Amino acid sequence: MTDFQYYFHQLPCFNCKKTTVSTDLGWLTEAMKDDVLAQASAIIEQGNVEADLWVKVTCTEAQAREYLLLNFFGYSDAELAGQVEADDEKEVAEEIAGLLADGVAVFEHEIALQSCTGCDVN
Ligand SMILES: [Zn+2]
Numbered sequence: 001m002t003d004f005q006y007y008f009h010q011l012p013c014f015n016c017k018k019t020t021v022s023t024d025l026g027w028l029t030e031a032m033k034d035d036v037l038a039q040a041s042a043i044i045e046q047g048n049v050e051a052d053l054w055v056k057v058t059c060t061e062a063q064a065r066e067y068l069l070l071n072f073f074g075y076s077d078a079e080l081a082g083q084v085e086a087d088d089e090k091e092v093a094e095e096i097a098g099l100l101a102d103g104v105a106v107f108e109h110e111i112a113l114q115s116c117t118g119c120d121v122n
Helices: 030-045 061-071 086-099
Strands: 005-012 020-028 052-060 104-112
Touching (some): 005 030, 020 030, 020 104, 030 052, 030 104, 061 086, 061 104
Antiparallel strands (some): 052 104
């Protein structure tokens, strides 16, 4: 079993910056989600609201594998148990090996802010 869940959170519309909209945070653990939201609020409080917010997600080596497979390789949490293709495992292992420092890997994590129905920006 994985500790990762797919999270959403009410974040400001990137256009009017006032109305909050349900926004995808992606696959994270609960601790990562709290950390991501703290970083996102800090960015928003500074007034730097862009359509894409970039935050950092810190993973242990084991978490990094699941983080990549879920967020970037499109696996479901159920598939992580044993249906991961060998090529994907290899690619993930190589990426983690390149990132791992002091036992953790730090990923740049994108949160795409939405527009509210009032703004209706395409
Ligand atoms: Zn708006």
